[in-house]
Each structure stands twice: as C-alpha cells, then as structure tokens.
Amino acid sequence: MKPVGFQFAQPDTLAEAMQMLRDVSEDTKIMSGGQSLGPMLNLRLARPEKIISIAGLSELREVDEGEGFIEFGTALRHAEFEDGSLPEPISGMMRHVAKGIAYRAVRNRGTIGGSLCHADPAADWITALTALGATVRMVSAQGDTRDVDMTRFIHGAYRTELNSDELLKSVILPRYSSSAVWGYYKTCRKVGEFADAIASWVADPKKRYSRVVFGATAGAPIVSIPLSRQIAVTGIVPSKEVIKAELERLAPDLDRVKKHLLAVALQRCTKQALNHD
Amino acid sequence: MGTGIGARVARKEDARLLSGQAKFVRDxxxxxxxxxxxxxxxLAHGRLKSVTIPEKYxxxxxxxxxxSDVLPIRPESTLPGYKASQQYPxxxxxxxxxxxxxAICVAPTRAExxxxxxxxxxxxxPLPPLVNASDAKTRDAPRLHDDWDDNLFLTTAFDGDLxxxxxxxxVVIEREYNTARQCMNPMEGKGTLSYWDDKAGQLVVYTSTQVPHLIRTGIAQYLQMDQGQVRVIAPDVGGGFGYKCVLQPEELSVSWVAxxxxxxxxxxxxxxxxxVAGANTRQxxxxxxxxxxxxxxxLGIDAEITVDIGAYSVWPFTACLEAAQAGGNLPGPYALEGYRCKTYSVATNKPGFTPYRGVARPGVCFAMELTIDAIARAVGREPADVRRENLxxxxxxxxxxVTGKFYDSGDYQHSVTEAARAIGLEDFRKRQKEARTQGRFLGLGFGTFTEQSAHGTKVFAAWGLPLVPGYEQAMVKxxxxxxxxxxSGNHSFGQGLETTIAQVASEWxxxxxxxxxxxxxDTGMxxxxxxxxxxxxxVMAGGAVSKAAEELVKxxxxxxxxxxxxxxxxxxxxxxxxLSGAASVDFADIARAWYLRPDQLDEDVDTAGLEVTQGYKPDIDxxxxxxxxxxxxxEVxxxxxxxxxxxYYVFEDCGRRVNPLILEGQTYGGAAQGIGTALFEEVLYDPSGQPLTSTLADYILPGPAELPHFRLEHSETPSPYTRHGIKGVGEGAAIAPGGAVLNAINDALEPLGxxxxxxxxxxxxxxxxxxxADRPEEVAG
Incomplete structure (x- = not known):
C-alpha cells in the first residue's frame, strides 16, 4: 500500500497555484487536507502524475463576513469549525456537523473544500451544506469565477461540477435569522465511521426557507421539496410511512433498511430542530 | 511489597513499548x-497458466x-480420513x-x-469458486484439491447415546447458528526479514511470530535445510492472537530469496x-x-458443526484443530449425559483457517449459550437459573x-451466582419492565464457559498433529x-510474559x-x-522458570x-x-566468588554452576x-x-493470579475482541469469492466509544496440577461476549418477536x- 511515484508541488500563493493549473493534464490532482486522497493514493486507486497541495494557501483560509452571507475559504479545516473559532451562519450547526466528522486527527487536517470536491456520498459537508443552501465559488486557471448552488455542484458519487483547471475557492452561506431552526442526524456503525444514513432539515420562517436533505444515499444528497414544505407548514415530525413513501419516489433503488434508517434520521433531526426554540 | 507471584506490578516492557523504543521487524x-x-x-479459484515478468525485472x-527446491506446506495428521492439502509458498x-x-518482487523500497x-x-x-461451506460440501461441487474425492478435510463423529x-x-429446541469469518487484526501484521550469515553458516530469520522454535523447524523442513542452519529471532511482536502461531508461506519465500x-x-x-489474505478464522x-x-x-445435545476452513491446512496445527476443539468443547461447562456431534471441515476458496484467541470456543460458547437461553424461555425460567441447573x-x-475433558477444579455455578448478583439481576428485571413501557428495550445476557488452557502432549497427540508440544524448558542464571x-524460548508479544515469568523468578x-x-x-539464545x-x-514457561529458579536457589x-x-x-x-542468622552475603558476592574468585570457594565446590536449565510439564497434560x-x-x-x-461484568477464576494488573488487561482486551465478534467484525465475499471488506472502513473493529466499561472480579481456585496453581487465561475473555451480548439483545427484543x-x-x-417480525405497535411502545 504505497503510492505510485508522483510529482508534488506546493505553491505559495493562489496566483501560483492558478498558474500551475494552466498546464495541468487530467492526471493532476489537487490536494487539500489529504484525508481522503492520501488513502486513495496508498491503495493506488488514485494514480496522479502530479499533486498540487493547496492546504497552506492563505487566500483559501479567509473568512468574509458580508451583509446576509458568510464566505468561507475552502482550506479551512473541520477542526476550526468544531472549535467555534469561525462565525456561524446559523446558530451552532456548522460546529455540530464538524465535530461529528471522522476522528479528531482527520479533522485537524481535513478541509471543508476538500470534502466537497471528494464528494463521498457518506460524507457530512455535502449534505449539511446542501441543507444550508450553500453556493460554492470556483476559479479557473484563466481567472474566471463561477458560482454554483450545492444542489448542482455534486453530480453523484465522487463526481462534481469542478473542471480539471478549476479550484474550489470558497463556500458562501446565507445568514439565517434568529428564528431559524436546524436539525442534523446521522447513524453510523461506529463513532467516526462513514454514515449509514444522514438527514438534515433547515428552516427559517423569516426567509420562507425550508429544506429537507437526505445523505449517505450512495449518490448526491437528495432534497425533498414535498417534505420540506410539509414540515414547514405543519411544524410536526412526519411519520415514517410518509417519509418512506417519499423516498420510494425519490430513490426507489435504496434497500428497505437504508430507507428505514433515512426515515428515522429525518424524524430525529426534525425533532431536534423543533425542540431547539 | 515484592515483585513475586501475585504482585500487581507494571510491565517491564512498557517503557520501551510505550516510548517508541521497541524494535519490530519493520524497525x-x-x-x-x-x-x-x-x-x-x-481470483478466488483458477488455474495459473502463466506469469509474465518484464525483461528488466x-x-x-x-x-x-x-x-523448485522448496517443498509445499503439507501438514499431515494421523486422524482417520484426514486429507492433507498442499500449499506452495x-x-x-x-x-x-x-x-x-x-510472485515475490524485491526492490530497495516497498513502493518500488x-x-x-x-x-x-x-x-x-477461472474455475467456479467455492464461496461457502454449505455449497462446497455438496457432492457435485467442483473440487478445490484435484486429487480429493470431495471438499472435506475431515469429518468426525462423536456418537454418544441420546x-x-x-x-x-x-422440551426440544432446534436452532441453526452462524458465526462470521474474521480477521484477527493484531496491531502489527505479519513481517519477516531474512539474511544469510556467512560466518555462522546460517539463515537468520527475524519474524513476527509467537512460536520462534516451531518456525525454525518449519523453515528448515520446507526449505530442506538442517535446523542448525536456521536461526529464528522473534523481535518485539505487536500482538499475535494465533495469527502468528503458524508457518507463513511468506516466511519461506522471503527466506528463499534472501x-x-x-x-x-x-x-x-x-x-x-x-x-484479504488474512481472512482466516472463526467461521x-x-x-x-x-x-x-x-x-x-x-438431557442431550445433537449437533452438526461445519467449519469453513478455506483452502489450506496450516502448519503445524492443521485444518483439524478447529473442528476437533469445537466437537470436544461444545458441552463446555455443562454436565451433559447425552451427546452426539458430527463435524465437517470444509475446503473453500478462502485463506486457510488459523486458530484465533479462544480457538473454536467462541463459536461453541455462542451456540451453547444461545441454546441455554432458548431453553430458559421455553420453560419460563431465568436463564441464570437454567445455567446453574446444568453447570x-x-x-x-x-x-x-461426556467428551472426556478432565475439569481439574473450580465452582462454575458460583461464577453465575456472582455475575447475577453483580449485574443486579432482580433489580434489572424491574427496570427492564419499566423501560419497556417507555419504548426502551433493555436486555440482559449471560455467557459461561470453560477455557482449556495449557493442554499438552496427550491432547495435541490425540488431535493427530504433526508436531506435539511436550516439556517446556527455561534457563535461569x-x-x-x-x-x-x-x-525462554517462549515469546512475549503483548501478553506480558516478559514480566510475569520474571515475577516467577522473583518469587524464588x-x-x-x-x-x-x-x-x-531467539532460537540461538x-x-x-x-x-x-x-x-x-x-503455565508452561512460568512452570519451567519456576523449576529452574528453584534449582538455582539450591x-x-x-x-x-x-x-x-x-x-x-x-x-x-x-x-x-x-542470610544465616545475623550474617548475610549479597548475590553479587556469591556471583563474584563463583565467576571471578573461585579461589574463595572450597575445593569440593559443586561445579554445576549458577546457570540452570530445566524442563517442565504439569502433573496432568x-x-x-x-x-x-x-x-x-x-439497550437496543x-x-x-x-x-x-x-x-458488562466478568467473574473469572483462572487459578493463582501471577499479576492481577496484566490479567485485567488481558481480560479487557479479550472481551473487546469478543465484542468485535459479537457486533462488528465480518469478512464479506461477493458470489465470485472477492472479499468486500478490504479496508478498515469496511471491516469494522470496535473502538473505545463502542466498548463498555468492563467490571471484573476474580476468585482463585489454584489448579492442583500445576506449579503455583497457575491456569492459563490468555484466550478466555474473547470466548463469551458473542453469547452474552446476543443473549442480551434477544432478551431486549423478545417483545418484538x-x-x-x-x-x-x-x-x-x-x-x-x-x-x-413486523410488530410495529411494539416498537412504538
């Protein structure tokens, strides 16, 4: 379990990194915290010719607190969210999600952007940030910037909107009002393991926002508009039968246990959210 | 407080192990x-047609x-009907x-x-794979070993009177039970380093093993060398659990290339x-x-046990050990008159079965303990009472x-009584009822077992092994x-033997x-x-050190x-x-006189010296x-x-405790592995025999957060047949959790059917x- 040989580049600035991206081939990989790419390299599942390390770029570690939004640099680490040193767009949720990711050793190095780009279906951020209505900002080697909503960024398991000459620069989150509520629940075999089922619900009556998301589904996170509406309108936890019927419509191929666990996760996260006030 | 037998002292080896100073093969x-x-x-099964190596390599x-000059590993057994397998390294x-x-490839670095x-x-x-034992057992299944007429290493039958x-x-209870295939997962896996020493005329093999002297015999035998030409050194070893008690094919190929x-x-x-290649146990x-x-x-048990052996018989314990242990130990601690048991050791396309901590007993204990609880439910009695009734x-x-096991000493019923008391059985039943009204599902389960330890010559000879343990020797100087x-030619690989045999010497x-x-x-030393x-x-190394130390004292x-x-x-x-009266002389003075100033000793001094090697075997083997x-x-x-x-409570009696601290560590570790068996660990295969659990993200081991706070108590019934009344204890705690935990789960979920x-x-x-089971109204509570 040793990687194939590769070149390793550590640009000092974002500009230098962008310069490097200009002449990349398909065989170049960008590494942020390396917590997923590292094992993939060792298993020789990833076999890049070249790796560009961006974990140390200060431009990717900035936080911009604007009117109505917060923009997080993608090289911010899970542990930094966990430790509460960063602002929250909604009270406590980012911190809660971060502290449930893998183990502290992984959180010390792993980054929010790395996790999004890796797009493991069972990872936390892709589901949590979808529920939070995040937008991701990409920059290309040519210096072009484009913003994409999370629901369109993740294409499927390990597949994203990002082109090979692009970097994920930041994650932009809308700020929520003080009457907003959230819930996030996952089940896993063991503390720190990848999730078997994730559900999240975020709602803000002042912004007329409500979103239910299912994660760890073997593909991209799944948004349920009917359930988002139903929970916002009724303010009560939906029954398992209702949730399972919706999952049957959204993801019929999932096995019965997975559907059941997703239903339980949504019930529990909804309950959590409704008890928050 | 001295540091002899019974002293609760920290391990000697911890200073180097915990500060990164240990030397494992990799170091x-x-x-x-x-x-x-x-x-x-x-592939799981197929005929190898060719291996093409690039010219430059x-x-x-x-x-x-x-x-071509290496013999295939072919462990023989004298058990009737046994079929030997042939494994080329x-x-x-x-x-x-x-x-x-x-093929083995060598380069200056592992990556290269x-x-x-x-x-x-x-x-x-490709050939059709044999992925599970029940299919492989059938008459028309493809053959794993071409010269066999079926896929059975061995069948045995114990024909008691039912x-x-x-x-x-x-009451008649009929059940089928399954245990999963597991990997043992010592922290350090296998590892071997060999070189040829021209001066000694020896192949020197550093290897991560529990059995250095056996490996020396095995390497010499299969590389066709004289034993004098082979020296095996087990350096620091990071856990064994049985994984490292057999000759590894890699030990042969690495040594050959060196x-x-x-x-x-x-x-x-x-x-x-x-x-992948170490998925070799428990199934x-x-x-x-x-x-x-x-x-x-x-009144009686009628059992049929099938062991999924995998492809090969391991040296020296063979494919027979697991089923022989299972058939012999199924009655366990219970007094049972009627017993019939058939065992099948089936060849499949998996790595060859290797004895893992507890050897067969985690399986038989699981089957037996679940059966006892099933009987208790059928007759409407407390499982603890039904246990006591039968122990x-x-x-x-x-x-x-009934199977001829000679239980030397102890009070098995007492262990159930103590466990029921400590776990608060009566109070628990009240709490359990109350919890159920709140939609919570609590359950209590017991697991009782005996651990045959230090079984020696006669037992291993009866299992027909090619190599039978006998007298253990040790030198004290x-x-x-x-x-x-x-x-000692035994080895310490995390179980603390380095400290505990020193305690035996300290005692004398x-x-x-x-x-x-x-x-x-180190076989050379x-x-x-x-x-x-x-x-x-x-029991064995401790006993030998004790005998040698006793002689040295004289x-x-x-x-x-x-x-x-x-x-x-x-x-x-x-x-x-x-000491003699008020006069005394230090060991240093005695040693100086013997080694450096023999002129101070009498002319007729005993020339045997201050270096003693003795052999030992317990009074019964x-x-x-x-x-x-x-x-x-x-709670489920x-x-x-x-x-x-x-x-989680454990009441145990392992005879005289040499070091209670180490013993507790052994029990925690074993019970943790047993909980892995009970709730987490499982090697899965697809229909073509491809393993699906090839990383620790797929093969789940329990971590600290998944384990209970274990509570332990001991009684001490010394064995009348060993030095100092010691009994073996290394495997025990891994045996019971499967039964205890599943009984607890079944107790919790009984209302759900x-x-x-x-x-x-x-x-x-x-x-x-x-x-x-479909009782949603019960789940809702």
Whole structure:
C-alpha cells in the first residue's frame, strides 16, 4: 500500500497555484487536507502524475463576513469549525456537523473544500451544506469565477461540477435569522465511521426557507421539496410511512433498511430542530 | 511489597513499548536491505497458466518455478480420513483464494517493489469458486484439491447415546447458528526479514511470530535445510492472537530469496493484505438440537458443526484443530449425559483457517449459550437459573465430562451466582419492565464457559498433529554481577510474559524484577519451546522458570553456605541476599566468588554452576480449566438497530493470579475482541469469492466509544496440577461476549418477536429481523 511515484508541488500563493493549473493534464490532482486522497493514493486507486497541495494557501483560509452571507475559504479545516473559532451562519450547526466528522486527527487536517470536491456520498459537508443552501465559488486557471448552488455542484458519487483547471475557492452561506431552526442526524456503525444514513432539515420562517436533505444515499444528497414544505407548514415530525413513501419516489433503488434508517434520521433531526426554540 | 507471584506490578516492557523504543521487524535496519511485495491472486479459484515478468525485472521477481527446491506446506495428521492439502509458498498450478501469493518482487523500497509487482502479468483460467461451506460440501461441487474425492478435510463423529434424552425430554429446541469469518487484526501484521550469515553458516530469520522454535523447524523442513542452519529471532511482536502461531508461506519465500541473493530481504504485511489474505478464522455453522426437561435440565445435545476452513491446512496445527476443539468443547461447562456431534471441515476458496484467541470456543460458547437461553424461555425460567441447573457443580470436581475433558477444579455455578448478583439481576428485571413501557428495550445476557488452557502432549497427540508440544524448558542464571537472567524460548508479544515469568523468578530468588533480565524469542539464545499459544505460556514457561529458579536457589544456598561458614540448609534468601542468622552475603558476592574468585570457594565446590536449565510439564497434560461468566446489559435502539452497553461484568477464576494488573488487561482486551465478534467484525465475499471488506472502513473493529466499561472480579481456585496453581487465561475473555451480548439483545427484543442467531449482530441484521417480525405497535411502545 504505497503510492505510485508522483510529482508534488506546493505553491505559495493562489496566483501560483492558478498558474500551475494552466498546464495541468487530467492526471493532476489537487490536494487539500489529504484525508481522503492520501488513502486513495496508498491503495493506488488514485494514480496522479502530479499533486498540487493547496492546504497552506492563505487566500483559501479567509473568512468574509458580508451583509446576509458568510464566505468561507475552502482550506479551512473541520477542526476550526468544531472549535467555534469561525462565525456561524446559523446558530451552532456548522460546529455540530464538524465535530461529528471522522476522528479528531482527520479533522485537524481535513478541509471543508476538500470534502466537497471528494464528494463521498457518506460524507457530512455535502449534505449539511446542501441543507444550508450553500453556493460554492470556483476559479479557473484563466481567472474566471463561477458560482454554483450545492444542489448542482455534486453530480453523484465522487463526481462534481469542478473542471480539471478549476479550484474550489470558497463556500458562501446565507445568514439565517434568529428564528431559524436546524436539525442534523446521522447513524453510523461506529463513532467516526462513514454514515449509514444522514438527514438534515433547515428552516427559517423569516426567509420562507425550508429544506429537507437526505445523505449517505450512495449518490448526491437528495432534497425533498414535498417534505420540506410539509414540515414547514405543519411544524410536526412526519411519520415514517410518509417519509418512506417519499423516498420510494425519490430513490426507489435504496434497500428497505437504508430507507428505514433515512426515515428515522429525518424524524430525529426534525425533532431536534423543533425542540431547539 | 515484592515483585513475586501475585504482585500487581507494571510491565517491564512498557517503557520501551510505550516510548517508541521497541524494535519490530519493520524497525530493523540492515545494509543492502531489499523490500518485498507480492503479486497476489486476483481470483478466488483458477488455474495459473502463466506469469509474465518484464525483461528488466527478471532478476527482481521470483515465482514457483524459481522456488523448485522448496517443498509445499503439507501438514499431515494421523486422524482417520484426514486429507492433507498442499500449499506452495508461491502458487504453482492453481490459485485457491484471493490474495494468495503468486510472485515475490524485491526492490530497495516497498513502493518500488509494488511498482514492479504491478507490471507482472498473471494469466489465470477461472474455475467456479467455492464461496461457502454449505455449497462446497455438496457432492457435485467442483473440487478445490484435484486429487480429493470431495471438499472435506475431515469429518468426525462423536456418537454418544441420546436414547434417554429423546425419550424423556419435554422440551426440544432446534436452532441453526452462524458465526462470521474474521480477521484477527493484531496491531502489527505479519513481517519477516531474512539474511544469510556467512560466518555462522546460517539463515537468520527475524519474524513476527509467537512460536520462534516451531518456525525454525518449519523453515528448515520446507526449505530442506538442517535446523542448525536456521536461526529464528522473534523481535518485539505487536500482538499475535494465533495469527502468528503458524508457518507463513511468506516466511519461506522471503527466506528463499534472501538465501539466493545473499542479501537481507524484508516483507511487512500491510492492512489490506491482512484483511484479504488474512481472512482466516472463526467461521462456523451449527445445526443443533437440544433435549431438556421441564426445569430446563439438559438431557442431550445433537449437533452438526461445519467449519469453513478455506483452502489450506496450516502448519503445524492443521485444518483439524478447529473442528476437533469445537466437537470436544461444545458441552463446555455443562454436565451433559447425552451427546452426539458430527463435524465437517470444509475446503473453500478462502485463506486457510488459523486458530484465533479462544480457538473454536467462541463459536461453541455462542451456540451453547444461545441454546441455554432458548431453553430458559421455553420453560419460563431465568436463564441464570437454567445455567446453574446444568453447570458441573463444584462438589463434583475433578470431573470428567461426556467428551472426556478432565475439569481439574473450580465452582462454575458460583461464577453465575456472582455475575447475577453483580449485574443486579432482580433489580434489572424491574427496570427492564419499566423501560419497556417507555419504548426502551433493555436486555440482559449471560455467557459461561470453560477455557482449556495449557493442554499438552496427550491432547495435541490425540488431535493427530504433526508436531506435539511436550516439556517446556527455561534457563535461569545468576550473572557475574549478581543480577538474574531468564531465558525462554517462549515469546512475549503483548501478553506480558516478559514480566510475569520474571515475577516467577522473583518469587524464588527474592530479587526485584527490575534486576531480572528476560531474554526470549531467539532460537540461538534460548532453550527449546513450542511457543505461546493455547493459553500455555504462563503455565508452561512460568512452570519451567519456576523449576529452574528453584534449582538455582539450591545452588546459591550451597555457595552462600561456604561464604557464610554455615550449613546450606540454614541459609535463607531475602531481598537478593543470602542470610544465616545475623550474617548475610549479597548475590553479587556469591556471583563474584563463583565467576571471578573461585579461589574463595572450597575445593569440593559443586561445579554445576549458577546457570540452570530445566524442563517442565504439569502433573496432568490434559489441560487446566479456567472458567468465567460474563454478564452484559444492553439497550437496543429498535429504530436504528444500534446496541449500546449499560453494563458488562466478568467473574473469572483462572487459578493463582501471577499479576492481577496484566490479567485485567488481558481480560479487557479479550472481551473487546469478543465484542468485535459479537457486533462488528465480518469478512464479506461477493458470489465470485472477492472479499468486500478490504479496508478498515469496511471491516469494522470496535473502538473505545463502542466498548463498555468492563467490571471484573476474580476468585482463585489454584489448579492442583500445576506449579503455583497457575491456569492459563490468555484466550478466555474473547470466548463469551458473542453469547452474552446476543443473549442480551434477544432478551431486549423478545417483545418484538425477534431472535438473532447469527454473528455479528449488525444494525442491518437487527433492523431486518425487526422488520421481518413486523410488530410495529411494539416498537412504538
């Protein structure tokens, strides 16, 4: 379990990194915290010719607190969210999600952007940030910037909107009002393991926002508009039968246990959210 | 407080182990060292047609055709009907499991060796795979070994009399039980480094093993060398659990290449290799019929046990050991008159079965303990009471059971009584009822077992093994400076033997263990021992050290009597001094006189010296039996299938405790592994025999957050048949958790109509069972 040989580049600035991206081939990989790419390299599942390390770029570690939004640099680490040193767009949720990711050793190095780009279906951020209505900002080697909503960024398991000459620069989150509520629940075999089922619900009556998301589904996170509406309108936890019927419509191929666990996760996260006030 | 037997002292070896100073195979440095990587079979079953090596790597890659002077590993057994398998260290004609070694590649670094391995092309004609034992057992299944007429290594039958049971039983319980295939996962996997020593004329093999002297025999035998040409050194070893008690094919191929190239060669197993090619243990299937009366008194058991052996018989323990142990130990601690048991050891396309901590008993204990609870439910009694009803009573000791096991001492019923008390049985039943009204599902389960330990010559001979353990030897010596040196051919690999055998020497010699240097694991420096397995280390190596130390005490006293001008029988030892009345002489003075100033000793001094090697065997060699009852309280979340522990209690009697601190550590570790067996660990295969659990993200081991806070208590019934009354204890705690935890889960889920009879009890299995039982109103509470 040793990687194939590769070149390793550590640009000092974002500009230098962008310069490097200009002449990349398909065989170049960008590494942020390396917590997923590292094992993939060792298993020789990833076999890049070249790796560009961006974990140390200060431009990717900035936080911009604007009117109505917060923009997080993608090289911010899970542990930094966990430790509460960063602002929250909604009270406590980012911190809660971060502290449930893998183990502290992984959180010390792993980054929010790395996790999004890796797009493991069972990872936390892709589901949590979808529920939070995040937008991701990409920059290309040519210096072009484009913003994409999370629901369109993740294409499927390990597949994203990002082109090979692009970097994920930041994650932009809308700020929520003080009457907003959230819930996030996952089940896993063991503390720190990848999730078997994730559900999240975020709602803000002042912004007329409500979103239910299912994660760890073997593909991209799944948004349920009917359930988002139903929970916002009724303010009560939906029954398992209702949730399972919706999952049957959204993801019929999932096995019965997975559907059941997703239903339980949504019930529990909804309950959590409704008890928050 | 001294450091002798019974002292609760910290381990001598911890200073180096905990500060990164230990030397494992991976830490060794040699000039011109080559690292090895293997080309392994990508298929479960097929005929190897060709291996193509790129021209530029011809001198870096070796295959079976190079190793033509190496004999295949072919462990024989004298058991009637046994069929031997033939395993070449590198596949010669047929691949029989995914991960089997086909070629060895060497390079200055492991990464480069892996680069070479990737470029070797193997051409295999696939054959239909035998993925499970029940299919492989059928008459028309393809053959794994071409010259066999079926896929059975061995079948055995114990034909007891069930007539009384059949006639008188008012309760008959029929069940099928399954245990999963597991990997043992020592922290350090396998690892071997070999080089040719021209001066000694020896192949020197550093290897991560529990049994250095056995490996020396095995390497010499299969490489066709004289044993004098082979020296095996087990350096620091990071856990064994049985995984390292057999000859590894890699030990042969690495040694062959080292000898051929006259360069040191090392291979270190990585976790992926372990999880694929090391998936070699625990998988049993039981068909069991139990007969009982209306009090739950067992009248008879009729069982059929199938062991999924995998492709090969391991050397020296063979494919027979597991089923022989299973058939012999199924009745366990219970007094049972009627017993019939058939066992099948089935060849499949998986790595060859290797004995893992507990050897067969985690399986039989699981089957038996679930059966006892099923009987208790059928007759409407507390499972603890039904256990006591059936256990061999203390008054019957020593007791020979239905399969001829000789239980040497102990009070098994007492262990259940203590466990029921400590876990708060009566109070629990009240809390359980109350919790159910709140939609919570609590359950209590017991697991009682005996652990045959240090079973010796007769037992192993009866299992027909090619190599039978006999007398254990040890050397104890007073050094010229008066400190003590102990040498044993056994080995310490995390179980603390380095400390506990020093404690035995300390007991006799009154010297603090800090002044006792222990040397183990090097065949060039230690007396012969068959090594550490079968919970024999403490009894056997401890016994041999005890005998040698006792003799050394005699000699020290004789020399001291010269120096003290008194009679030897008036000399006493205390704190490393020899005393006679008010006069005393230090060991240092005695040693100086013997080694450096013999002129101070009498002319007629005993010339035997201060270096003693003695051999030892307990008074009986049928084994001495440790026993215990585990009791677990769990809560099952019926919505997520998650099991959490509220309490876990162990009551154990392992005879005289040499070091209670180490013993507790052994029990925690064993119980943690048992909980892995109960809830988490499972090697899965797809229909083509491809392993699906090749990383630790797929093969789940329990972590600290998944384990209970274990509570332990001990009683001490010394064995009448061993030195100091010691019994073996290394394996025990891994035996009971499967039974105790599953009984607790089944107790919790009884209102939902759920009974799980399969390990591990994963959330997926628990939820599926709840869904199949379909009592949603009960779940809602």
């Amino acid at each position: 060794l440095k040699f000039p011109r060292l080559l690292e090895a990587a293997y080309v392994r079979s990508p 011809k001198d870096r890659v070796f295959t079976a055709s190079n190793l 590198l596949v010669k004609d047929k691949v029989r499991f995914v991960g089997e070694c086909i 060796a892996e680069d070479i391995a990737e470029q070797v092309i193997v051409d295999i004609d 007539e009384f049971a059949e006639k008188n039983a008012t 000898r051929k190239l006259k360069r040191p060669v090392r291979w270190v197993e990585d976790r992926r290799e372990h999880l 049993h299937h039981y068909k069991l019929k139990a007969y009982a009366d209306d009090r739950g008194k067992l 061999v009573p203390g008054s019957a000791m020593p007791y020979t059971n 007073l050094t010229p400076s008066g400190s003590v040196e102990v040498r 010699l009154t010297v603090d263990i800090d002044k006792i240097n222990v040397l183990m694991g 230690t007396p012969y021992s068959t090594g550490a397995y079968a919970s024999r280390g403490m 000699r020290i006293k004789i020399h001291a009597s010269h120096l003290l001008q008194c009679d030897a029988k008036d000399v006493a030892l205390k704190d490393g001094k020899a 049928t084994g001495v039996f440790t026993y215990a009852t585990h009791a677990a309280i769990v 979340d019926p919505e997520t299938g998650k099991v959490s522990f509220e309490d 759920v009974e799980l009879n399969e390990l591990p009890a994963t959330p997926h299995k628990i939820l599926s069972a709840i869904m199949d």
